[in-house]
Structures are given as structure tokens and as C-alpha cells.
Amino acid sequence: MVASPAEHPLPPDRGRRFFAAIGFLVRGIKALPTRLRERALDSLGSGVSTALPPFPDVLRLVEAAGGIPDGKLWQDRLLADCPALRAVRLREVSEDGHGRVRARLYLPPNGAPKPTAALVWVHGGAFVLGSLDAKEAHWLAMELAVGGIPVLSVDYRMCIGGVHYPTPLEDVLSAWYWAVANCDYFGVDANSLHIGGGSAGGCLAASAVHRLLDASEQLPASQILAYPVLEGRLPPPTPEMAAELAVTKLPSDAWVAEMFANWSGAADDDHPHVAPAFADPKGLPPTFVLTCGRDALRRSSEPYARRLSDAGIAVWHEILPEAEHAPLDRPGTPDGLRSVDRIRTWLTRGIAGMAA
């Protein structure tokens, strides 16, 4: 189905040459010897900052760079700060049986009690950034695993170089099926497998659940949507939201729309598997929605949580009042630690445990 220009507002010149130049610079950094490369990536900083260039520029940069890797030096610092995390067992997963599976399994330390829950986790990054080594992926997985919850962190193909929906979603589903097929390896039965994601990863996780629902397949025990992307056109803010959002510099509505259009590609922006906000909530598993108070995406996640609740789905919606987008990208911060803690509580004690 070909989308009309009105639905896909990417400008025809697709990003300015300056950003392509920066992208080539990053490509050069990627080719450096390990030590230099890691130091350069470390200093580049993390995630999507609030001082964002227009999305087409970001895309052009990422494409010129051939993808932006996440530095790993912060992981060494994490282990130095929290030596207990060294006991987490890491296993790389790479399979091309029924679909492409690239993931990393984070297993609890040897001798930990049998887990009661495991999580398939999908990192975010506007569908064009992020990796298994991003803080949002690796830090959360380490923290959950050291506490006894196995995590399968999923690496999916980015929407760069002509890749769009459904490719990343297919990768997430392949990883989900792998988890179901191999759950005895990480010591849980399939009924105790949960799914979740942050930001764009939240979109992918929620879409995966709808795909499973539509195919009448076994659903995850729950879904965790952390500051999720759910649609391309953010609903207008309520007056309360507007007041809180006014404090921060946010990506523009156009930025979000263009980012989303790059994910949807030729598909409609309101297709239920593209935009979970448009999917029928009936039959969804228990859902934990974590909203950040100073995040533009709250304009989407708050009404979404209410819609699910109205439809009779067991929902726990929580707002971190002054948090900016993606606290899981900021290990050690109060918002980051609070997010990890609430996800851990959700997985180990369920909706009842959240109210305690």
C-alpha cells in the first residue's frame, strides 16, 4: 500500500550534507584500533540528546556512518562500580533458523534460585540507533539478571538504508520465538516469559504482542512499555502535561512524525502493527506503562494506558514526574534506578506488588 506524501513528511533532499560528513567521520572512528575507537565512542556520549537536529539529518548521519555503535568502556566502569554484576553470565545468541536471531542472554549468577520470570527486552533508539551494548539494553539486563531474572536482549535491524517495517518487528518476533523454544535453557517455563521495550523498543514489543494476539499464539505473561513510541502523530497535550513539558527542550512533533515515517516505510502510519496506539486492546496481557513526565511521548502513552484500562486490561501506569525521555539510558541516576526497580518489581511481584 503506497503512502501519500501527506503521511510521509520526509523532505525530498533527505538530510543535509554536513550531517553526512559527520557520519563519515563516525565511520572513520569505527575503523580505529579498539582502544582508540572505544575512547572516541565513549566521549561521543550516549543516546539521543534533547538538542536534536531534524530527523532527516540524523538519518543521513546514521546512514553515512553505516550505523552508530555504542561504546563499551562504560560497561567496564559499571562493573568497577558494581562488582556484584560480574557474576551475571552472558551468552551471545546468533541463529538463522526461522528468522534472524541476534541477541544476548543475561543469566543470573550460578547458584541463584530458579527464576520466576524472564524478560525479552527490546532497546530503543528511534529505530535507527542503539544496540545490545547501549545502556538502555545492557544496564537494565545486567541489573535484572543479577537479581535472578534472565533477560534476552534483542538486536534488531535498524531502519536505515531502505529497511522499514516489518523487518525490525520480524527480528523481535524471531527472538521471542527463540526465547519460547529455549526457555528451559534459562530455567523458566514459557508462561513466565515477559516482553518489554523502551522508546522505539516499546513500539516493537507492543507490536510483537499484537502480532501474537492476531495469530492466536501464546502471549507473554505481560508487556512492559517504558516511555514507548506508540504512534507517529502525538495527540495534543492536556493542560497539565503542557505545563510540565514546557520546562524541557523536546523534539518537535515533526521530528517524531518523521522518525515514525521512517519506521513505517510503505505501510500506513496507523496500521495496528505499526502503531500500537491504533490496535484493538482486547485480549492484551497485563501491561506496565512507564511514562516520563518531561517526555513528549507522554502525550501518547497516557491516553494509551487509559484506553487499555477502559477496555478491561490489567494496566499499571506510572509517571516519573520530572524524568526526561529514556531514564534507562542514564545508569546510576535516580530516575534510571527507579525505572529498573519498578520493572524488577513488576516482573517479580506483578501488579499487586506495584501497589505495595
Added chain:
Amino acid sequence: MITMARSAVGFALTSTALTALIGSAVAASPRGQSTEMEKTVRYEVPETVSPEAKVALQQVYVLLSQMAQAPRSAPSADEDWDRRNDMAEALIGPRVAANAEALGITAVEDTIGGVPVLRVRPPGHTGRGRTLLYAHGGGYVLFSARTSLTVPALMAVASGDEVISIDYTLAPRGNWQTATDQVIAVYRGVLADRQPGQIGFLGDSAGGGLVAGAVLKMRDQQVPLPGALYLLSPWSDITGTGDSYATLERADPSLDAESLQWGADAYAAPADQKNPYVSPVYGDYSQAFPPTLIQGGTREIFLSHFVRHYQAIRSGGHVVVLDLYEGMPHVFQALAPSIPETTTSMQRAAEFFDAHLTQR
């Protein structure tokens, strides 16, 4: 002095180090003690090897027999594997570096296809347009490109080509799928500037099994095959199957089946160990396969691997050479880099690549 150092370097590079270094506080019955009841020739150097080999191996075997006294048990946690690998690398690191320097090679870190590699170049390397890709040994659980420089250095000097050593992720963190994927990713990366016929693969011990398994996987993925394969004492069957495991059990100074099994189980679940990508002796050789040179010694429990692998490839009608060395132990080239047997074997390997790789 240098011979001694090189021998020490060599010994540590073999799976013997695996045997010795994965010992722990839990006592197991030490091996390596000859009694009246149990006559072994394990640490006796045969008369038929070169005089230089006699000297070099004698020294190495003294060390090996001492190491074998250490009690051994299976590692139970990732920390165990990490610790043993750290010990292994600390032990041999400086000596490997010294060895490489003596050979005059340069080793530069790089990343190809997202995989860390070490580019090993001989002195005066001009780049004739051929590249060799190497995967190191260590039972899939030990060592790294940096601490496995001896064989690629010898190869670089003998061939004049750059040897790219692939730093694949060790088990248990990595596994047979990730390791073969990483080898293929590096290969695809190199294919950007080379014809497949200009690329040769080599690997020793576990690395030999890995490159052979990766070639079978490439073939199934319809990736054009490399020009030639050179396997040094390859671990072609990690299920521990082979007549020589029984017949040469008391003659192999380096390897023992039990400790090899620990590495094997970390690398692949028992149900997967007969997968051809894991144990290439089980590959389907009725289809295309590159010309292959297999070298080994007569003092290896792996001897049956070499024979079975050779016969398997031969039965498919491909070019395959089995080049065995009298009285030599596992990856003798790394154990004793400057003995005549090593020089001959590396020369033969260089000639094999000359015959089967295309020039620029």
C-alpha cells in the same frame, strides 16, 4: 635461551595449557606419573625426530609433565573460565610478544565485519593481493588473537602474506553459531577487496575445526568459497571420537579427552556436537569444498581426526593433502617454532597456498 623461551611460548599455546590451567583446588588423580603397571611414553621424545626437535621437545615435555601434576576439575562458573583464561594469557603473553618480535612481524588491531581482528604482517610486506585468515586454538575457551601469535607469525613469514587473526568470542559466552558467524563476517568483510580465490584460511586445533566448520556454513549460505584451507592439528570432531583417543592416550604429552570435553560442552550442547559446523568431519563433502592441507603429528590423540577428515574430504573428490610428522605433538609448530619439522611444515603450507590461491 631463545629456544627455551620459544618452547615455553609454544607449550602454552597448545591445549596442554588448557589441561593444566583448568586445574583447581578440587583434587583429581594426577596424570603423567609412570609406574611399573602403567608404562607410558608420553614424555619420551622418540629417536626418529630431528636433533633440534629432540632438544626442544625434551624441554617442553619437562614443563608439560610438571603441569600435568596439577589437580583438575571442570569449571563451574563463568568466573572460572575467565580466571583460567586470564592466567593463561598472563603466563604466555609477554613471551608470545617476544617471539613475534623475533620473527619481525607487526600486529595491528582492526575491526572487520564488526569483529575484532589482529592484522599480522611479515617484515617487508607489500601486499601481493592475497590474504590469509586465521582462527586460533585453545579448546574454544582459551587464548585470543594477541596470545596466539606464533602460528600466524610463522605463516606470514613463510608466505609473505598478511594473516588476519580473528578474535572470535570464546565459549561459554560465545558458541559455535556466534564463532562461525564471526569468521564468516570477517571473510565477507575481506571479500570487499579480494576475490574469494585470493583468500586462504588456516587454523590450529579448535581454530582448525572452526575455519573448516565456517567454510561448510558459508557454502550453505551460498557465499563464494575461499581458495584454500590449511588445518594444523585440527579438532575436527569435538565429540571425542576416534581410534587414536584410545591407542595414543598414553603417548600424547599435550591433550587429554576429559578436559577437552569441558571446552567442547561450553562451545556446543551435546546434541549439537555432531553438527558439521561444529565437527566438520561430519560435513557433506559431495559438494564443493576448497583444496585442504591437514598437518599433524603422530603423537596426538587427534590423529584419527586428521585421518577421518582427510578421508571425508577425499571421498568428495576434492584436493586434500594429509601431511604427518613423525613423533610430533599437538600443534608442534607453536611448541617448537624453529625446529626443522616446523620449517618444513610451514614451507609446505606456503607452497600449498601458492598452488591453490590465485595471484592478483
